[in-house]
Amino acid sequence: MALSNNVIGAINFVAMLLSIPIIGAGIWLATESDNSCVKILQWPVIIVGILILVVALAGFIGGFWRVSWLLIFYLIAMLVLIILLGVLVVFIYMVTINGSGxxxxxxxxxxxxxxxxxxxxxxxxxxxxxxxxxxxxxxxxxxxxxxxxxxxxxxxxxxxxxxxxxxxxxxxxxxxxxxxxxxxxxxxxxxxxxxxxxxxxxxxxxxxxxxxxxxxxxxxANLKKEWRRADIILLITLVALIWVYLIGCCAFRNAKTEDLFRRYKQGYT
Structure with a gap:
C-alpha cells in the first residue's frame, strides 16, 4: 500500500504541474492589451488553474501521508474540474468558430x-x-x-x-x-x-x-486569435489531466485492493 500511495502522490504532483500552463494561459491573456480592456476570459482560466493546483495539492498530501478522505476529495473534485475545463475548452471553440478578415x-x-x-x-x-x-x-x-x-x-x-x-x-x-x-x-x-x-x-x-x-x-478578431491560442494550451492540458486522473484512479483502486487483501490476511492469520 505504501508503494501505491507514493504512486498516487507522484501522480498528483504531475497534476499540480499541469495547473501551471492553465494559470500561465490566463496570465498571458491578462497581459494582452485587448484582453485587459475586455476582461472576459482571463479570470475564469486563472481561477480554474488555481483550483486544479489546490485539488492536486490535496491529492498529493493525501497520497504521501495516507489521508484517505483527502484522496476521495481529490477524486471527486478533480473530476468536476476536468469537466469544467472541458466545458471551457468547448465554449471557447464555439464562440470563436465564426469570424474572419x-x-x-x-x-x-x-x-x-x-x-x-x-x-x-x-x-x-x-x-x-x-x-x-x-x-x-x-x-x-x-x-x-x-x-x-x-x-x-x-x-x-x-x-x-x-x-x-x-x-x-x-x-x-x-x-x-x-x-x-x-x-x-x-x-x-x-x-x-x-x-x-x-x-x-x-x-x-x-x-x-x-x-x-x-x-x-x-x-x-484579436480576441479570437488569442483565445484560440489559449484554447490549444487548455486542450492539451485537459488531455494530460484526464490521462493523469485515470492513472490516479487505477492507483487508488489498487491501493484499496492491497489494503483489503492485507486486512484479509491479518484476519485469516
Missing part, C-alpha cells in the same frame, strides 16, 4: 465586419455602456501611434500586415474612399454612405474609428 482592394491588411462574429461575442461589445469603457481603454494604448512611426508613405502602409485592432480602430474603412495623409489622418471621403463607419471616422487622435463597428470587429 476580408480582403480590401490593393491592401495587404484585412478588414473586419462585426456581423461575422458569434452573438455571444457581439453582445460583449454592442452595449454602449460596455463599449464606452472598452473604447477608453483601447484609446489609451499606443497601437495607433505606432503606425505613424512605422509607415510614412501610403504605399508602405497599404502593403503592411497590421493587426485586426489597428485595421478596425486606427483607420477608416477602405470602401469609404478616404485619402491617406498618414496612418491615422485621412481626408476627402468619396462615399460616406458606403458604411455607417464612414461617418464615425474622426481625425481627432483620441477618437479615430474607436466608435466604429469595424473597431469592435477588429477587437473580436
Amino acid at each position: 476580408h480582403l480590401a482592394p490593393s491592401r495587404a491588411y484585412l478588414e473586419y465586419r462585426l456581423d461575422d462574429y458569434s452573438g455571444w461575442l457581439k453582445r460583449r461589445v454592442r452595449s454602449s455602456y460596455k463599449w464606452d469603457r472598452i473604447k477608453t481603454c483601447l484609446s489609451s494604448t499606443s497601437m495607433c501611434g505606432e503606425l505613424n512611426q512605422s509607415y510614412r508613405s501610403a504605399e508602405d502602409f497599404f502593403n503592411a500586415h497590421i493587426t485586426p485592432l489597428q485595421s478596425g480602430c486606427c483607420k477608416p474603412p477602405t470602401e469609404c474612399g478616404y485619402t491617406f495623409i498618414n496612418p491615422t489622418y485621412w481626408i476627402s471621403p468619396i462615399n460616406t454612405a458606403a458604411d455607417m463607419d464612414c461617418l464615425q471616422w474622426s481625425n481627432e487622435q483620441t477618437q479615430l474609428c474607436y466608435s466604429c463597428d469595424s473597431c469592435k470587429a477588429g477587437l473580436l
Whole structure:
C-alpha cells in the first residue's frame, strides 16, 4: 500500500504541474492589451488553474501521508474540474468558430465586419455602456501611434500586415474612399454612405474609428486569435489531466485492493 500511495502522490504532483500552463494561459491573456480592456476570459482560466493546483495539492498530501478522505476529495473534485475545463475548452471553440478578415482592394491588411462574429461575442461589445469603457481603454494604448512611426508613405502602409485592432480602430474603412495623409489622418471621403463607419471616422487622435463597428470587429478578431491560442494550451492540458486522473484512479483502486487483501490476511492469520 505504501508503494501505491507514493504512486498516487507522484501522480498528483504531475497534476499540480499541469495547473501551471492553465494559470500561465490566463496570465498571458491578462497581459494582452485587448484582453485587459475586455476582461472576459482571463479570470475564469486563472481561477480554474488555481483550483486544479489546490485539488492536486490535496491529492498529493493525501497520497504521501495516507489521508484517505483527502484522496476521495481529490477524486471527486478533480473530476468536476476536468469537466469544467472541458466545458471551457468547448465554449471557447464555439464562440470563436465564426469570424474572419476580408480582403480590401490593393491592401495587404484585412478588414473586419462585426456581423461575422458569434452573438455571444457581439453582445460583449454592442452595449454602449460596455463599449464606452472598452473604447477608453483601447484609446489609451499606443497601437495607433505606432503606425505613424512605422509607415510614412501610403504605399508602405497599404502593403503592411497590421493587426485586426489597428485595421478596425486606427483607420477608416477602405470602401469609404478616404485619402491617406498618414496612418491615422485621412481626408476627402468619396462615399460616406458606403458604411455607417464612414461617418464615425474622426481625425481627432483620441477618437479615430474607436466608435466604429469595424473597431469592435477588429477587437473580436484579436480576441479570437488569442483565445484560440489559449484554447490549444487548455486542450492539451485537459488531455494530460484526464490521462493523469485515470492513472490516479487505477492507483487508488489498487491501493484499496492491497489494503483489503492485507486486512484479509491479518484476519485469516
